[in-house]
Amino acid sequence: KCASAYERTLDFGNPKNAQELYSCAKSSFNTTIEKLSHKEQIAYGNYIFHYILEKLRKNNIAIQIHTGTAIQPGSHPEKLEKTIAYYPELKFDLLHFGYPWTDSVLELIGKFDNCYSDFTWIPQLETQRIQKLTNQLTEMQLWHKIMAFGGDCACIEGTIGALEALMEKLTIAFTDKLHVSCAPQLSMPEIEEIIHSIFTETPKKIFKIA
Numbered sequence: 001k002c003a004s005a006y007e008r009t010l011d012f013g014n015p016k017n018a019q020e021l022y023s024c025a026k027s028s029f030n031t032t033i034e035k036l037s038h039k040e041q042i043a044y045g046n047y048i049f050h051y052i053l054e055k056l057r058k059n060n061i062a063i064q065i066h067t068g069t070a071i072q073p074g075s076h077p078e079k080l081e082k083t084i085a086y087y088p089e090l091k092f093d094l095l096h097f098g099y100p101w102t103d104s105v106l107e108l109i110g111k112f113d114n115c116y117s118d119f120t121w122i123p124q125l126e127t128q129r130i131q132k133l134t135n136q137l138t139e140m141q142l143w144h145k146i147m148a149f150g151g152d153c154a155c156i157e158g159t160i161g162a163l164e165a166l167m168e169k170l171t172i173a174f175t176d177k178l179h180v181s182c183a184p185q186l187s188m189p190e191i192e193e194i195i196h197s198i199f200t201e202t203p204k205k206i207f208k209i210a
Helices: 018-028 038-059 077-086 102-111 129-140 156-179 188-207
Strands: 063-066 092-095 115-118
Touching: 018 038, 077 092, 077 102, 092 102, 102 115, 102 129, 129 156, 156 188
Parallel strands: 063 092, 092 115
Antiparallel strands: none
16 A cells, blocks of 8 residues: 555656666665655655565555555556556556546546446545445446445444445435436346445456455
8 A cells, every 4th residue: 555645755766767766766775765855855756665565566466555645646546557558468447536637537447447446435535425326336336446435444443434435425425326317327137246346346446456
């Protein structure tokens, strides 16, 4: 899991220029962070980030990246596009659906086979956003690219509360899809399939859970 969005931009440089990344970072080796300029810290972070991604790619391990609601606009999910494109074999989970830039995440998960997202914290951040995303995901047929839940809480009480909040919002959203006359509608079997996918099958696929 990468939480760098709380500390810096999600633009980690051009991964195609590995030697350039290393050259920019090597002056930072064997030096304490207090002695580094902001530019040197960014350069070092770029190199280490892509070094780790390469290790994850070789071992077929997915990465979760915090997007949105951090240092704005540095946490905008679009800043990860060239990185996602460069590692097609590596699965990326863009945490928190990039809120408030959820439309950008929809574009990314639709464009890249290796890009996924989840609803973590969405019900707490904006109560109506699940309703909007339910309509968009149904229209774009992208439910298979979504995980429903990740508590991201420091205690079990917070995790359970977050899960209950998400289940409540999804119940409301899917009830509307079941009963409203306007498109796109969903049948009960379709809703059951989506629920199974986002809570079970997609997480198992991303994290290789037997």
